[in-house]
Amino acid sequence: MHELSICQALMHQVQNIAQEREAEYVTEIVIGMGPLSGVEAQLLKNAFPIASVGTVAETAKLIINDLPLRVKCGQCGAESEVTPNKLLCKNCGNWRTTLISGDELMLMSVELEKHKEPEAVH
Amino acid sequence: MCDTCGCNITHGNESLIRPGGKLAKTESGKEAVTVLHSLLHENDHAAQHNREHFDRHNVLAVNLMSSPGAGKTSLLEATIQQLDPDLRIAVIEGDLETENDAERIRKHGVKAIQITTGSACHLDAHMIHQAVHNLDLSELDIVFIENVGNLVCPASFDLGQHQNVVLLSVPEGDDKPVKYPVMFRAADLVMISKSDLLPILNDFKIEKAKHYLHDIASTAPVIELSSKDSSGMAVWLEWLDQQIASRKAYLQTYRKAAPLNGALSPHLHTMNHPAHSNKVVK
Numbered sequence: 001m002h003e004l005s006i007c008q009a010l011m012h013q014v015q016n017i018a019q020e021r022e023a024e025y026v027t028e029i030v031i032g033m034g035p036l037s038g039v040e041a042q043l044l045k046n047a048f049p050i051a052s053v054g055t056v057a058e059t060a061k062l063i064i065n066d067l068p069l070r071v072k073c074g075q076c077g078a079e080s081e082v083t084p085n086k087l088l089c090k091n092c093g094n095w096r097t098t099l100i101s102g103d104e105l106m107l108m109s110v111e112l113e114k115h116k117e118p119e120a121v122h
Numbered sequence: 123m124c125d126t127c128g129c130n131i132t133h134g135n136e137s138l139i140r141p142g143g144k145l146a147k148t149e150s151g152k153e154a155v156t157v158l159h160s161l162l163h164e165n166d167h168a169a170q171h172n173r174e175h176f177d178r179h180n181v182l183a184v185n186l187m188s189s190p191g192a193g194k195t196s197l198l199e200a201t202i203q204q205l206d207p208d209l210r211i212a213v214i215e216g217d218l219e220t221e222n223d224a225e226r227i228r229k230h231g232v233k234a235i236q237i238t239t240g241s242a243c244h245l246d247a248h249m250i251h252q253a254v255h256n257l258d259l260s261e262l263d264i265v266f267i268e269n270v271g272n273l274v275c276p277a278s279f280d281l282g283q284h285q286n287v288v289l290l291s292v293p294e295g296d297d298k299p300v301k302y303p304v305m306f307r308a309a310d311l312v313m314i315s316k317s318d319l320l321p322i323l324n325d326f327k328i329e330k331a332k333h334y335l336h337d338i339a340s341t342a343p344v345i346e347l348s349s350k351d352s353s354g355m356a357v358w359l360e361w362l363d364q365q366i367a368s369r370k371a372y373l374q375t376y377r378k379a380a381p382l383n384g385a386l387s388p389h390l391h392t393m394n395h396p397a398h399s400n401k402v403v404k
Contacts, residue, residue, distance in 0.1 A: 002244055002275035010161050017155060027152055031161070038278040038304040071339065085300040087339035095336035103304075105161045105278075112153045 006039055006105070007047035011055055014110055018056045023112035026057035030109045034067040034102035035084045041066070060110075069102030165279055168247035172254060172282025177373055179259035182366050183267065185281055187305065188289035189298075190271030193315040193349055195223045197289065197358075198266055200349040202230045205359060209366075211264045214253045216245040223268065233257065244275035247282055263366065273298065277305040285310045285365055288342075292319040296331040303338045311342055311361060318348035 010029070018026050033041060041064045048062045072079050073089035074097060080090035084102075088095050160166060176183045186194045198213055205211065212233040215223040224236035235253045237245060250267065257265065267283060269276040288309035290298050293316065299306040306312065312335060320326060332344055345361065347354030 002242075002278060005242065005244075005246070006161055006278070009164055013157070013159060013161070013163065017157065021153065021155065023153070028154075036304055036307065038274070084338075085303045086337055087303075088337065095339055096341070097339045099339070107157045107159050107161055109154055109156045109158075112155060114153075 003039055003043035004047045004051065007044055007051035010107060011051045011057060013107055014057050015055055017110055018112060021112055022114065023056065024115055025113040026060040026110055027113050028061045028063065028111035029057060029107070030063045030065060032065045032067050032104055032106045032108045034104045035069045036099070036103040037105040039105055065108065067101055067104050070100040071097035072100050073097050162278065165247045168251055169280035169282040172247055172250050173284070175254055175259060176265065176282065176284070179262065180370060180373065181259050181262050181265055182369050183265045183283040184365070185267045185269060185283035185286050186289065187269045187276045187286060188271060188291070189273045189294060192271070192289040192291040192294065194268045194271070194289060195226055196349040197315065197347070198227060198268065199230060200352065200355060201358070202227070202232050204352070204355050209263045210261055211266065212257050212262050214250060214265060214267045216249070216268060216270045218270065239270060243270060243272050244279050245269050245281060246279045250281045264362065273302040273305045277308045284369055287311045287313055289313045289315045290331065291316040292323050292326045296326045297334055299331065299334040299340065300337055306335060307338055307340055309340065309342045312340070312344045313358070314344065314346045316348060317346040317354060318351050
């Protein structure tokens with residue numbers, strides 16, 4: 001359950017960005033995550049309300065984009081989309097592959113709002 | 123992962139993750155800020171800082187990870203007894219509770235710092251940073267970090283180590299690498315521990331364990347070791363010697379290339395913390 005620690009680190013980064021840009025609210029947080037990031041998306045989502053309470057991002061929407069797991073073969077050079085416990089080249093079956101993507105755990109973007117939308121007055 | 127900014131964008135994944143512009147106004151007039159930073163940016167920064175501390179004193183830092191009870195502390199005890207007496211070592215112990223492991227190490231006359239994490243399931247770079255300030259690195263050659271026994275969480279946190287050693291004990295079964303791919307992919311060396319049990323627990327096959335490591339594209343060498351009967355100790359001690367030698371060679375080349383500022387990288391001493399000497403506190 002290190003997702004809470006990671007979520008707290010996320011909140012720290014988000015709060016710094018909001019402060020730098022003098023934003024009052026964070027409305028959306030987008031994270032990119034690969035299957036080999038070592039973090040479970042659902043657990044991170046569960047941790048988010050706990051970590052964000054009382055912060056500028058308390059009402060923010062958390063969006064998690066799943067990034068694909070891809071390897072490049074050291075022998076034939078082919079690229080394959082693979083699963084976390086089978087990283088073999090799908091073209092020639094060689095195990096000496098290198099990861100191209102799939103271990104990311106990244107804050108991609110935040111959406112900020114300076115002031116809350118004023119109540120409509122007509 | 124990129125060492126300078128903590129991001130993990132590579133040529134391979136750039137097109138997948140980098141959106142349109144650096145700054146964009148969304149339709150509703152809100153400001154969208156593209157960040158592209160690792161979520162563990164702060165930890166990674168602290169880890170790099172720790173690594174620079176170790177490097178300044180030519181200290182090799184080795185992070186031991188495994189499930190609980192795989193024999194990390196026993197390995198350290200056997201290592202202390204058989205290591206070249208000229209090599210000076212210290213141990214940083216991570217556990218949820220108790221000083222038991224640190225006390226086991228201290229009985230052998232080796233300095234041990236115990237970190238009790240409470241309910242945290244892993245060590246992080248900030249904890250190691252505090253512990254390092256209780257060690258006199260100028261009097262050490264190797265710092266072993268015994269991580270919290272756990273095959274999941276410790277894999278995500280860089281501590282500033284130079285090498286990760288992951289222990290897989292024979293009673294655990296030979297398929298652990300495919301069950302915990304993130305952890306075993308982090309290994310620079312995989313040690314099959316409690317190898318004296320191989321004749322009894324004969325469903326554990328070394329070749330199968332190696333096969334599973336290949337499945338996760340691990341190129342880490344695999345060694346077998348028993349802390350009980352000392353078989354495999356010579357290979358382990360030789361591996362440690364090699365790591366010390368190659369780290370020294372690397373640092374010499376690096377220092378030759380950047381002799382002017384004396385520091386190993388511009389990151390050094392940019393961290394904000396109160397005390398920054400390596401004086402022994404205890």
